[in-house]
Amino acid sequence: MYPVNPRADEILGLKCYSSVEEIPDRIDLAVILVPYSSVIDVVKECIKKGARGFVVISGGFREAGREDLERELVHEVRKAGGRLIGPNCQGINNPHAGLCASWPLIRKSGPVAVISQSGTIGAYMEMNCEFLGISKFIALGNKADVDEIDLLEYLAEDDETGVVSLYMEGTRDGRRFMDAVEKCSRRKPVVILKGGTTEAGRESIKSHTGTLAGRDEVYDAAFRKAGAIRASSLEEFLDFTLALSFYGPRKIEEVVVITSSGGCGILASDAIETRGMKLKRIDDKIERLKKEMPDFVVLRNPLDLTGSAYAELYDKAMEIIGQADAYLLIFGDPIPGAFDVVKKHRDKTIFVSYLGGGNVEKEEVEKFRNAGFPVFPTPERAVNGMHAVRTYWRMLNKQ
Amino acid sequence: MYPVNPRADEILGLKCYSSVEEIPDRIDLAVILVPYSSVIDVVKECIKKGARGFVVISGGFREAGREDLERELVHEVRKAGGRLIGPNCQGINNPHAGLCASWPLIRKSGPVAVISQSGTIGAYMEMNCEFLGISKFIALGNKADVDEIDLLEYLAEDDETGVVSLYMEGTRDGRRFMDAVEKCSRRKPVVILKGGTTEAGRESIKSHTGTLAGRDEVYDAAFRKAGAIRASSLEEFLDFTLALSFYGPRKIEEVVVITSSGGCGILASDAIETRGMKLKRIDDKIERLKKEMPDFVVLRNPLDLTGSAYAELYDKAMEIIGQADAYLLIFGDPIPGAFDVVKKHRDKTIFVSYLGGGNVEKEEVEKFRNAGFPVFPTPERAVNGMHAVRTYWRMLNKQ
Known part of the structure; x- marks a missing residue:
């Protein structure tokens, strides 16, 4: 990397050249950020040094009414067999x-x-x-x-x-x-x-x-x-x-929602139906859920663990309910251990929304992010994600 | 405040009583968080102590199929001339x-x-x-x-x-x-x-x-x-x-958008029109803007200050354009001084969206929040806010 600027000797510890000509080597790629009126001259100098790739960050071309200058710029690059990204870009x-x-x-x-x-x-x-x-x-x-x-x-x-x-x-x-x-x-x-x-x-x-x-x-x-x-x-x-x-693409038609917040379960239900998906029927699991879950749990889909929820209940519930097209886990309270539960069930398609959890939320969301796992800030936005995954699967499978 | 719990002597530095009866004073309001089966007994004890306001946080009533228990709870409270919030609430x-x-x-x-x-x-x-x-x-x-x-x-x-x-x-x-x-x-x-x-x-x-x-x-x-x-x-x-x-309610029909990001200006334009508002025409200001703004500024509404934007340009532009139903200022780059500019123009209706700004963004948004000024995370969400303000004004004015 060769920084070029007539007014500096060094940039970020690299020797800085006062012109492209001075660079003691061939160039592959030139990243250009000079006033628009000098861009074409700099491009020509870079071409002499061997550059064929150009990124022009400078603005002042077609967007500013200078179509001719932009055409000339492209002409110079193409004449040399090069390609150009920009101008007027980041x-x-x-x-x-x-x-x-x-x-x-x-x-x-x-x-x-x-x-x-x-x-x-x-x-x-x-x-x-x-x-x-x-x-x-x-x-x-x-x-x-x-x-x-x-x-x-x-x-x-x-x-x-x-x-x-x-x-x-x-x-x-x-x-x-x-x-x-x-x-x-x-x-x-x-x-x-x-x-x-x-x-x-x-x-x-x-x-x-x-x-x-x-x-x-x-x-x-x-x-x-x-x-x-x-x-x-x-x-x-x-x-x-x-x-x-x-x-990636996944077949998602029937979703199981497990939530600590009844209200968020309802917003999720609305979003799921609006996006053309369904809440999975879990009638055949109710008996076992009733036996193995605490009294306060509301036994349906969305499974409402209520504000008394703790991470192990999400774990237990997924164990009992088993495979589903997708799970949406809503952590609507400061529930530690959320990340560990989701990690344990990595064989399942689990979407996560975490909200309303103060510092515990911050810590848990950080664990998810460090593991490259997306956490959505509201139930509706998690369903947005689900919708995209489903839509892509249906597109690939022509449904 | 009198904490009551049979298993503690002190809670958060307050003397804890083992029963309501022991409280050496009259009570106004009782906040109850005990197992559902004990709630009514506790309510009765509190009534004896003079309580007429009740907040029952405990669940386990109608939502769990116990309509009778809930009716009895309400009956006890009303009989004493009291009112009840909950049960099963936060x-x-x-x-x-x-x-x-x-x-x-x-x-x-x-x-x-x-x-x-x-x-x-x-x-x-x-x-x-x-x-x-x-x-x-x-x-x-x-x-x-x-x-x-x-x-x-x-x-x-x-x-x-x-x-x-x-x-x-x-x-x-x-x-x-x-x-x-x-x-x-x-x-x-x-x-x-x-x-x-x-x-x-x-x-x-x-x-x-x-x-x-x-x-x-x-x-x-x-x-x-x-x-x-x-x-x-x-x-x-x-x-x-x-x-x-x-x-509060404000008449917003014509909006001026000032942005450092052309793309965000476009998303804002789409959102503004979709919500039934218009971009204000600023034809009569173009001449002066041209004279007083730097060359790189794109002179229309949205006024695109481009990635070269700095806070003083937002200031200058608002000074020149003057009154409008509302301004939407989009800071789409790390632009320090955003808060100070907005504060200076407090006679105007200014909505702010700040995004894409790393640490500078964090510092500026913090300044806005400390001053009780809402900052929206995307242009579309700022337009959501604008829409609500306009809708309420129109409702009050029957438009």
Whole structure:
């Protein structure tokens, strides 16, 4: 790595060069963050040094009305046989290779790939998925050269990537985009958050990245047809991504809810039915549950352990009820030992929501995160995750 | 306060009595947490000591099939001219009076009243609204005597309460309930989260608090007619409550968005239009903005300060744009000084979303919270809050 800046001798302990020309070596990749008017000159210097990969973080191109400058930039890169990410973007991150040419600095490698036409939305996803690990982050910016289609094609083949999460504002070639989504989603889930669902949003897009957004109904139908899983908000985008990264596709039709909070059990029941799933009937287990569980437990699904719940009761209940498509465990009180119980039942599909638990909650959630296990902050958001996992399974199995 | 427990001499530094009879004084309020089979005996003892207020935390009554026991409990209390909260509930909290007969221990007094048929949902709200301050928390439990109707009537008149947030599963008297909501919401906003929107949810309610839930469409129409603001998820319940507590009713039709993140500006634009509001036209300010803002700023609404944003730009922009129904400031990068800028413009209606900002974000959000100012974790959730504030204004002004 060779930092270049005319006003510094050293950056983060590395010798700093005053120009690209001075670098005593060939370059593979140039990450450029200089005023827009100097970008093309710097690109040319880098090409002379052998660079073919370019990440242009600087803005001031098409989004600022300088289409010509952007075309010239792409022309220079392509003429040399290179490829360009950006301009007007937040860079790239590849923790598997120890390369973070972006911010924030996220080091943990794992299955989550994030492609984002917005730096902030990308950073939000990276930060909130870091405990699972990131495979690649690519900020699209103005996508003057490399776009989401190239990246979907690339990530489809990338063994380090388990899930592709894409925030997009539009695409230039609907047909190629759909093909890329379809191919990728046959191998790994593609979660999409699309900005510009309304007229106001589409107007805003024009000045953000200059993309023509097109009608939302068209995108919606295309996403569905191509097998993408579409999120309707930033938080849903996160919930879908976390769940698919951790669980992958699973058949989830019937869910068992075990809760310390009756009210949260009801919110979960509503969310489960709204998402087209069912509460599993557990009539044949009631007799044994009655015999082996304390008096205060409400014997149905949702199984309400009430505020007197302790971790061993979740354990016992799962032991008795046995296999189910999925469990949703709601810890609605400060219940220590939650993580250990879930770990013990790792043969089951268990979604966890922890809320209302003060310091005990903080400690338990920390244990889950350290183990790379997603915990959802409300029952409804856990069901969001379940929905994504189910939707992807149904897509793969054409149901 | 007189703790009573036969197995302790002292509890939290207070002398502990082995029976109610031994207490050397009259009692006003009895908080009872003994096995269900002893509750009625304890109630009788407390009545002899003068108690007329009862909070029964113990479960084991109607929700466990013991309707008779519950009826007897109510009978004993009423015979003495008393009132009862619970049984099967998480108690009450009144920080203004320094009385917390519930958990978690929340001490900060303020405008938020929470009535909840679920202890966990109540605790979630208390914890997340504590920075604004709590006026009252009442867990309804089985509401054998005091119910949401009594409490709405009481809180309507309570000067310490600015907003009433109600989690409910059903009501016994639809007409009286609607009257109570209508009367209360004329004086202060009533936010309602209702469990049991689906068949699965309604089935779960039966065994939680034994309430008959009734069809959701009927509730929905009734809420609307009576002027309640209905939340569709636990997080929305929180967002609505925070916003109404802080802003009260305000006319919000046209919004100015100032953002460091183009993508988040687009998500905000979509949310604003989806909720029936508009982005304010700022054509007449563009000339001055162009003159006084740096080159990189994208001059429209949403005003995109880009990743190069710093706090003074938000200040400057608001100074130039001037009055608007509402501002949404999105800090999508680690931007110090956010709180100071917002404080300076306290004559304006400003909603804040802060995300993607690491440690700087933590410090800034802490400053906002210490000042009792709500910060929303995503642009969409800030727009949730805006929606509630607008809806309440429109209700009061019959629009």
